[in-house]
Structures are given as structure tokens and as C-alpha cells.
Amino acid sequence: MKNSYKVKASLIKKRFSEGGKELIAGRVFFCLQFSITIAILIIFLIVSNQVSLLTSHEIGFTKKNVLIIHRTNRNRDKAMVLAEELRQLPGVKAVSVTNAYPGGDLPTKDLQLKNSPNGFSYSPQYFCCDSAMIRVLDLKLVKGSFFSKRTPENAILLNETALKTYGLNTNSIGQIFTRTSGEEYTLIGVIKDFNFRVLYRPIEPMCMYTGTDHSNSLGASKILVKLNRIDKETIKGIKNKWNTVFNEAYFDYSFLDEEVNSLYTKEIFLKKIMPLFAILAFLISVIGLIGVTYIKINEKTKEIGIRKVNGANITEILAMLNKDTFKWVVIAILIASPIAWYAMHKWLQNFAYKTELSWWIFALAGILALGIALLTVTWQSWRAATRNPVESLRYE
Incomplete structure (x- = not known):
């Protein structure tokens, strides 16, 4: 009889030992996942701020409603004739012949x-x-x-x-x-x-x-045309004048605002794709957190029942289950923040005008991550916290 008790005790001890190791590994993995997620979120916020600065910062000239005519073949005489013709069009405010834009x-x-x-x-x-x-x-x-x-x-x-x-x-x-x-x-x-x-x-x-x-x-290689507004009729009139002067040569044109914005194509693309990475990273982290929480709840089922029998309310049970998650998310924030700061500091060195690495960006990313983690644990723990303590004490 004594031997059977010893065997049962050793099996229980082994079970909880394996569960503890599994839980620790899960927590470490969860911490790494959330570190990556928080870093991606910080990077997204900083990239968004930088792109907003690039596209809205005062640059000292007006880029709106300016049409650029390319391929004048550096023919000054024809470029000057075309410029004079374009000035006669009703939708044109001003025309300049230049070497660049x-x-x-x-x-x-x-x-x-x-x-x-x-x-x-x-x-x-x-x-x-x-x-x-x-x-x-x-x-x-x-x-x-x-x-x-x-x-x-x-x-x-x-x-x-x-x-x-x-x-x-x-x-x-x-x-x-x-x-x-x-x-x-x-x-x-x-x-x-x-x-x-x-x-x-x-x-x-x-x-x-x-x-x-x-x-x-x-060499007059470009003609800049300031328009009252961009419309098909005005562009058609400009093209007709071009065909008259340059003998049906290819009419190659663009708009100054598009040319300027195209300089930031990589940054704008990065701003668009980063939310997808952030959402995917959060989903993966939440799935990992659900797994860790499930193991944790199973491990503490009897403890929850004992606490409820001794008068603990639902809020106290949820606080107990969330305490560990809070600690690991804070650790994840401390890991992610300096890594994200360093990466963005290096990236922003590519720009003469750059957004600030403000503290609120790191705080916002941390608060969002912490909020999502705590809501996930609270949602999953609710059933265990409201469960009949008698059922919890019977749990094997």
C-alpha cells in the first residue's frame, strides 16, 4: 500500500515537473514573440511619422498643378517656340524652360x-x-x-x-x-x-x-508648365502644341507632385506593408499566449478552487492569472524598445529632415501590446475564474 502511494506521488510530481518546464518554455517563446511584435509596431509608427513628414513638410516651392514636358532634345529654339505657344492656352498660368526640375x-x-x-x-x-x-x-x-x-x-x-x-x-x-x-x-x-x-x-x-x-x-531639356488645374482638355491642348512644334515626336510628360512623391516610393511602400506584418505578428503572439494561458490555467485549477473557497472574488482570480503575463510583456517591451530605437535611428540617418524618436511612440506600442495580452488572458481565464470551486477541487 505504501509503495502504491509512493508511485502515485512520484507520477504527480513528474507530471507537474513536465508541465512546469513546458510552461517556462512557453513563456520564454511568448516573450520573444511579443518582443518582435512590439518592435514591428514601433517601427511602423516611426515609418508612418517619417512618411507624413516627407509628404507634408514645407519644401519652399509649389509642386501642385505643375506639368513637366520631357524629351525636348535640348533644342533651345524649338523649346522657346513651344513655351510661347503654351502661354497662349487658357488653362496655363506660366511656362518655364529649364535644365532640371x-x-x-x-x-x-x-x-x-x-x-x-x-x-x-x-x-x-x-x-x-x-x-x-x-x-x-x-x-x-x-x-x-x-x-x-x-x-x-x-x-x-x-x-x-x-x-x-x-x-x-x-x-x-x-x-x-x-x-x-x-x-x-x-x-x-x-x-x-x-x-x-x-x-x-x-x-x-x-x-x-x-x-x-x-x-x-x-541645353533646354525640360519645360515646366504651371496649370490653373489639371484637366484633360488642357493636357490635350498642350499635346497638340507639342505635335505642331516637334513634328509628332513622342509627347513625354509627368507631374511635378508625382515626380517628387516617387522619390519616397520605398518609404510609402514600407508604410503600407508594415501594418500587415504588425497584425500577423500580433495574431501569432496571441495564439502563443492562448497556449501558455491554457497550460497555466490547467496547472492552477485547484489553486483557483481553494482561493475561491477562502473568499477570493473573480477580480482577484483574474489578477492572479494576469500577473505573470504582465511581467513577461514588460520584459518584452524592455527587449524590443532599444532594438527598435537603434534600427530606426540608423534608418533615419538617410534623411536630412527626420521625425523624432519620441517617447510616446514606445509608450503607445507598449500599452497596445500590454492591453492585447491582458485582454487575451482575461478572456481565456474567465471560465476558470467563474467556475464552481467544487469542480475545480475535483480536477485531476
Whole structure:
């Protein structure tokens, strides 16, 4: 008889030992799952904030309702004829012939302040445009004047960043600049900084010069057309003018806002796909948590019955069952937060203008994860907490 009791006791001990190991393994796995889930959620929130900043940040020019005509074959004469024809269309506000548009690359050339005591020279970006560019992009003039039909060929404008680079201020209108090739240029105005390369890079020194109105040296590769609004009739009219001037050559056009937004294609795609990963990760974590909770409830069935016989209410039983989950989710938050912070800190270094890694993002992700975990455990534990204690005490 004594031997039978010993055998039964050893079997019970073995059962609970195996159940304990299973439970510990389940908790560790659950903690890792939730760490990954919380990290994905933090990353999603930060990526969303960054994409919102990229698409809404003040960039210093108007990109809406601007049509870009490509493939002018660098034919300045035809480009100028087409520009003049387009200005006659009723839906067109302004037309500018240029070598580039915001979001693209600009050439750099040396430019030195004449009679500079230290011989300082710099190679700013060169943006070649005509007198209409200020109206097409809604640029802001800080001081001096913009290009006009009467502007001499050697006139230039500098942006505010270029002015600071040369150690000048807005009272420097009239300063003479030279190039190593011997040409001289006169500063006629200062243009307010705008993000030509948008937000991947900081605003760089820029020199704006004319050429389309007076010089044959410019390869007029782009025509920017500012429209009152985008409609099929206006675009059809532009295409007809193109066909007339360029002899039915392929009419290749796009819109400036789409060109600028296309620079952030990867970031926008990441913002769209991250919620799917977050939902999938949460589902997997919740399934794992249900498994761990099931094992835990089975392990503590008799304890729950004893507590209820001794006067414990449903709230106290649920708090007991949720206590362990709370601890493991907090551990998961502590694991996920520094990993997500480091990954996003490195990613944001790709941008000159970046969102902040605010504390509330990490707090929100942690609260959401904790809330989902506790609701899952509470939902699954409700039956055990409301069960008749007599049934719990009979549980084998």
C-alpha cells in the first residue's frame, strides 16, 4: 500500500515537473514573440511619422498643378517656340524652360567671389531657368530682383545657403563673381531657400542663372508648365502644341507632385506593408499566449478552487492569472524598445529632415501590446475564474 502511494506521488510530481518546464518554455517563446511584435509596431509608427513628414513638410516651392514636358532634345529654339505657344492656352498660368526640375540632379560649377581676400571658391549647384520660373514654382525673392527680359546674360541669383557659404548677406547685391574659365557674373538677387533635392539631403548652395532667354549655351531639356488645374482638355491642348512644334515626336510628360512623391516610393511602400506584418505578428503572439494561458490555467485549477473557497472574488482570480503575463510583456517591451530605437535611428540617418524618436511612440506600442495580452488572458481565464470551486477541487 505504501509503495502504491509512493508511485502515485512520484507520477504527480513528474507530471507537474513536465508541465512546469513546458510552461517556462512557453513563456520564454511568448516573450520573444511579443518582443518582435512590439518592435514591428514601433517601427511602423516611426515609418508612418517619417512618411507624413516627407509628404507634408514645407519644401519652399509649389509642386501642385505643375506639368513637366520631357524629351525636348535640348533644342533651345524649338523649346522657346513651344513655351510661347503654351502661354497662349487658357488653362496655363506660366511656362518655364529649364535644365532640371525639383527632385532631379543639378550640375555643379566653380564660382568665386571676385577680389575675395582669402580666395575662397565653391562649386554650387547650377539651376538654369528663365524669368517665368519664379511664377511656375512660386519661389520667394528675399532681396533684389528676379530674371526678366532685360536681365543681362551674366546675371545670377544665389539662395540663402549659398549667400552664407560665401560669407555674404542680403546687402551684397551687385557683388561680382568669377569662374576659373574667366567669366564674370553679377549678383542681382537672393532667392529664399527651397529643397531642390527634397528631404533626403539638406538644402545646398545654389546659383540660378539665365540662358534660355539670351544664350544658346543652355541645353533646354525640360519645360515646366504651371496649370490653373489639371484637366484633360488642357493636357490635350498642350499635346497638340507639342505635335505642331516637334513634328509628332513622342509627347513625354509627368507631374511635378508625382515626380517628387516617387522619390519616397520605398518609404510609402514600407508604410503600407508594415501594418500587415504588425497584425500577423500580433495574431501569432496571441495564439502563443492562448497556449501558455491554457497550460497555466490547467496547472492552477485547484489553486483557483481553494482561493475561491477562502473568499477570493473573480477580480482577484483574474489578477492572479494576469500577473505573470504582465511581467513577461514588460520584459518584452524592455527587449524590443532599444532594438527598435537603434534600427530606426540608423534608418533615419538617410534623411536630412527626420521625425523624432519620441517617447510616446514606445509608450503607445507598449500599452497596445500590454492591453492585447491582458485582454487575451482575461478572456481565456474567465471560465476558470467563474467556475464552481467544487469542480475545480475535483480536477485531476
